Amino acid sequence: MFFSKDRHKMRQFFFDIWQKQLNGTTPLEPMEQIIAGIIEQHPEYHALLADPEAVIDKDFTPEMGQSNPFLHMSMHIAIQEQLATQRPKGIIDIYQALIKKCNDPHAAEHQMMEPLGDMLMQAQRRNTAPDEKHYLKGLRKLLKK
Incomplete structure:
Protein backbone atom coordinates (compact mmCIF):
# COMPACT_ATOMS: atom_id res chain seq x y z
CA MET A 1 0.00 0.00 0.00
CA PHE A 2 2.77 2.44 0.75
CA PHE A 3 3.88 2.88 -2.84
CA SER A 4 1.03 4.65 -4.56
CA LYS A 5 0.67 7.61 -6.87
CA ASP A 6 -2.68 8.47 -5.29
CA ARG A 7 -1.98 11.36 -2.92
CA HIS A 8 -5.27 10.89 -1.07
CA LYS A 9 -4.59 7.20 -0.38
CA MET A 10 -1.01 7.89 0.70
CA ARG A 11 -2.06 10.55 3.14
CA GLN A 12 -4.89 8.38 4.47
CA PHE A 13 -2.29 5.68 5.12
CA PHE A 14 -0.39 8.09 7.39
CA PHE A 15 -3.60 9.11 9.19
CA ASP A 16 -4.65 5.48 9.69
CA ILE A 17 -1.27 4.43 11.05
CA TRP A 18 -1.12 7.34 13.48
CA GLN A 19 -4.65 6.63 14.72
CA LYS A 20 -3.80 2.94 15.08
CA GLN A 21 -0.67 3.89 17.06
CA LEU A 22 -2.62 6.22 19.35
CA ASN A 23 -5.38 3.66 19.95
CA GLY A 24 -2.87 0.92 20.72
CA THR A 25 -5.51 -1.77 20.24
CA THR A 26 -4.20 -3.32 17.03
CA PRO A 27 -0.59 -4.40 16.51
CA LEU A 28 1.24 -2.47 13.82
CA GLU A 29 2.71 -4.22 10.81
CA PRO A 30 6.49 -3.77 10.34
CA MET A 31 6.14 -0.92 7.81
CA GLU A 32 3.52 0.71 10.01
CA GLN A 33 5.95 0.56 12.95
CA ILE A 34 8.57 2.41 10.90
CA ILE A 35 6.07 5.08 9.88
CA ALA A 36 4.67 5.45 13.41
CA GLY A 37 8.23 5.90 14.68
CA ILE A 38 8.85 8.64 12.13
CA ILE A 39 5.62 10.36 13.09
CA GLU A 40 6.61 10.18 16.77
CA GLN A 41 9.87 11.96 15.90
CA HIS A 42 7.83 14.83 14.42
CA PRO A 43 5.51 16.20 17.12
CA GLU A 44 4.98 19.27 14.93
CA TYR A 45 2.86 17.02 12.67
CA HIS A 46 0.72 15.40 15.38
CA ALA A 47 -2.08 18.01 15.27
CA LEU A 48 -2.11 17.86 11.49
CA LEU A 49 -2.45 14.07 11.56
CA ALA A 50 -5.26 14.35 14.09
CA ASP A 51 -7.35 16.39 11.62
CA PRO A 52 -7.32 14.48 8.31
CA GLU A 53 -10.18 16.43 6.73
CA ALA A 54 -8.26 19.70 7.04
CA VAL A 55 -5.18 18.48 5.18
CA ILE A 56 -5.97 15.38 3.13
CA ASP A 57 -6.36 17.43 -0.05
CA LYS A 58 -4.24 20.43 0.95
CA ASP A 59 -1.42 21.59 -1.29
CA PHE A 60 1.74 22.42 0.64
CA THR A 61 3.76 24.79 -1.50
CA PRO A 62 7.14 26.42 -0.92
CA GLU A 63 5.70 29.59 -2.49
CA MET A 64 3.36 29.80 0.48
CA GLY A 65 6.21 29.15 2.91
CA GLN A 66 5.07 25.61 3.62
CA SER A 67 6.94 22.36 3.56
CA ASN A 68 5.01 19.22 2.80
CA PRO A 69 4.89 17.09 5.97
CA PHE A 70 3.90 13.98 4.01
CA LEU A 71 6.84 14.38 1.65
CA HIS A 72 9.14 14.98 4.61
CA MET A 73 8.01 11.82 6.40
CA SER A 74 8.16 9.85 3.15
CA MET A 75 11.78 10.88 2.69
CA HIS A 76 12.56 9.56 6.17
CA ILE A 77 10.92 6.29 5.15
CA ALA A 78 12.97 6.13 1.95
CA ILE A 79 16.21 6.73 3.85
CA GLN A 80 15.37 4.09 6.45
CA GLU A 81 14.57 1.60 3.68
CA GLN A 82 17.88 2.41 1.99
CA LEU A 83 19.70 1.74 5.24
CA ALA A 84 17.80 -1.51 5.83
CA THR A 85 18.59 -2.80 2.35
CA GLN A 86 22.09 -1.27 2.22
CA ARG A 87 21.27 0.29 -1.10
Missing part, protein backbone atom coordinates in the same frame (compact mmCIF):
# COMPACT_ATOMS: atom_id res chain seq x y z
CA PRO A 88 22.93 2.15 -2.55
CA LYS A 89 26.09 0.37 -1.49
CA GLY A 90 28.04 2.56 0.90
CA ILE A 91 25.07 4.41 2.35
CA ILE A 92 25.48 2.91 5.82
CA ASP A 93 29.06 4.17 6.15
CA ILE A 94 27.99 7.64 5.05
CA TYR A 95 25.03 7.61 7.44
CA GLN A 96 27.20 6.54 10.37
CA ALA A 97 29.72 9.28 9.54
CA LEU A 98 26.90 11.83 9.44
CA ILE A 99 25.65 10.63 12.83
CA LYS A 100 29.14 11.14 14.27
CA LYS A 101 29.26 14.59 12.70
CA CYS A 102 25.93 15.82 14.06
CA ASN A 103 25.47 13.48 17.07
CA ASP A 104 21.88 12.70 16.08
CA PRO A 105 20.51 10.00 13.73
CA HIS A 106 17.39 12.06 13.02
CA ALA A 107 19.46 15.12 12.10
CA ALA A 108 21.65 12.91 9.90
CA GLU A 109 18.54 11.81 7.98
CA HIS A 110 17.50 15.44 7.59
CA GLN A 111 20.86 16.22 6.00
CA MET A 112 20.46 13.26 3.65
CA MET A 113 17.12 14.55 2.38
CA GLU A 114 18.56 17.26 0.14
CA PRO A 115 20.72 14.90 -1.96
CA LEU A 116 17.85 12.37 -2.00
CA GLY A 117 15.39 14.99 -3.22
CA ASP A 118 17.88 16.19 -5.82
CA MET A 119 18.33 12.65 -7.14
CA LEU A 120 14.58 12.06 -7.33
CA MET A 121 13.87 15.39 -9.04
CA GLN A 122 16.56 14.73 -11.65
CA ALA A 123 15.17 11.27 -12.34
CA GLN A 124 11.67 12.68 -12.71
CA ARG A 125 12.81 15.49 -15.02
CA ARG A 126 14.82 13.11 -17.19
CA ASN A 127 12.27 10.31 -16.98
CA THR A 128 15.04 7.91 -15.93
CA ALA A 129 15.84 5.69 -12.98
CA PRO A 130 17.35 7.51 -9.99
CA ASP A 131 21.12 7.93 -10.30
CA GLU A 132 22.56 6.31 -7.18
CA LYS A 133 26.11 7.45 -8.01
CA HIS A 134 24.95 11.07 -8.12
CA TYR A 135 23.12 10.55 -4.84
CA LEU A 136 26.18 9.07 -3.13
CA LYS A 137 28.29 11.94 -4.43
CA GLY A 138 25.84 14.40 -2.89
CA LEU A 139 25.88 12.50 0.39
CA ARG A 140 29.68 12.49 0.48
CA LYS A 141 29.69 16.27 0.02
CA LEU A 142 27.78 16.51 3.29
CA LEU A 143 30.73 14.96 5.08
CA LYS A 144 33.06 17.68 3.79
CA LYS A 145 30.93 20.60 5.01
